[in-house]
Amino acid sequence: xxxxxxxxxxxxxxxxxxxxxxxxxxxxxxxxxxxxxxxxxxxxxxxxxxxxxxxxxxxxxxxxxxxxxxxxxxxxxxxxxxxxxxxxxxxxxxxxxxxxxxxxxxxxxxxxxxxxxxxxxxxxxxxxxxxxxxxxxxxxxxxxxxxxxxxxxxxxxxxxxxxxxxxxxxxxxxxxxxxxxxxxxxxxxxxxxxxxxxxxxxxxxxxxxxxxxxxxxxxxxxxxxxxxxxxxxxxx
Numbered sequence: 032x033x034x035x036x037x038x039x040x041x042x043x044x045x046x047x048x049x050x051x052x053x054x055x056x057x058x059x060x061x062x063x064x065x066x067x068x069x070x071x072x073x074x075x076x077x078x079x080x081x082x083x084x085x086x087x088x089x090x091x092x093x094x095x096x097x098x099x100x101x102x103x104x105x106x107x108x109x110x111x112x113x114x115x116x117x118x119x120x121x122x123x124x125x126x127x128x129x130x131x132x133x134x135x136x137x138x139x140x141x142x143x144x145x146x147x148x149x150x151x152x153x154x155x156x157x158x159x160x161x162x163x164x165x166x167x168x169x170x171x172x173x174x175x176x177x178x179x180x181x182x183x184x185x186x187x188x189x190x191x192x193x194x195x196x197x198x199x200x201x202x203x204x205x206x207x208x209x210x211x212x213x214x215x216x217x218x219x220x221x222x223x224x225x226x227x228x229x230x231x232x233x234x235x236x237x238x239x240x241x242x243x244x245x246x247x248x249x250x251x252x253x254x255x256x257x258x259x260x261x262x263x264x265x266x267x
Contacts (some may be wrong), residue, residue, distance in 0.1 A: 034256035037077075039186065042082065047059060055110075055111070077155045080169055081112055081115060089104065098166070108160055109128075109132075128158075130160040131162055131164075156180075162175060170225050184238045186239075186240045187223065187241045189244065192260055212265060212267060213239075223263065236265060240260055242260035
């Protein structure tokens with residue numbers, strides 16, 4: 032019996048680039064989608080919010096208008112969403128792309144009720160264009176969508192197996208947290224998600240799980256209730 036029946040996965044754009052660091056490595060995309068498919072095959076309903084950092088990272092100089100830069104980033108997330116959608120198609124998994132900015136020839140415009148219907152039909156829903164507004168990160172979009180679709184957990188799929196006291200790649204003494212509270216994350220300024228998204232999850236009591244997307248069974252183990260990565264809740 033799966034612990035989580037409906038999940039929201041937050042994927043970074045950089046995860047889709049693989050070793051290329053920028054752009055898209057399609058073999059990497061297929062590998063990620065195969066891992067998500069394992070969860071989907073357990074009849075878990077899945078929403079995905081994807082970033083755009085493999086194509087665009089904020090303002091290119093101090094004179095660049097912040098809002099314009101954010102809108103460009105939203106378009107980058109749409110490219111990634113369409114890439115994921117095509118990978119799921121190749122794997123025989125039904126999925127839909129919904130965008131927070133209307134582009135009807137490319138994807139559906141986000142409507143909460145329609146997203147719920149897709150999820151109820153066991154279609155993966157990929158949310159592009161962040162919140163549709165500048166000055167908000169895709170982490171905040173993930174927290175918002177997790178609340179709107181009534182997700183049981185928000186899964187932050189990263190390149191590390193949880194949250195550490197410091198960067199484990201730079202500090203050999205870094206220690207992993209098995210569990211944290213939202214206030215721990217905010218007070219210790221841990222780089223899990225930005226403060227807006229963390230607070231939104233706290234206010235709506237949405238657990239945040241941080242797992243390594245590179246590990247074959249982390250997502251499956253998590254939805255089955257096994258202790259994987261770091262879990263962030265209201266409980267001490």
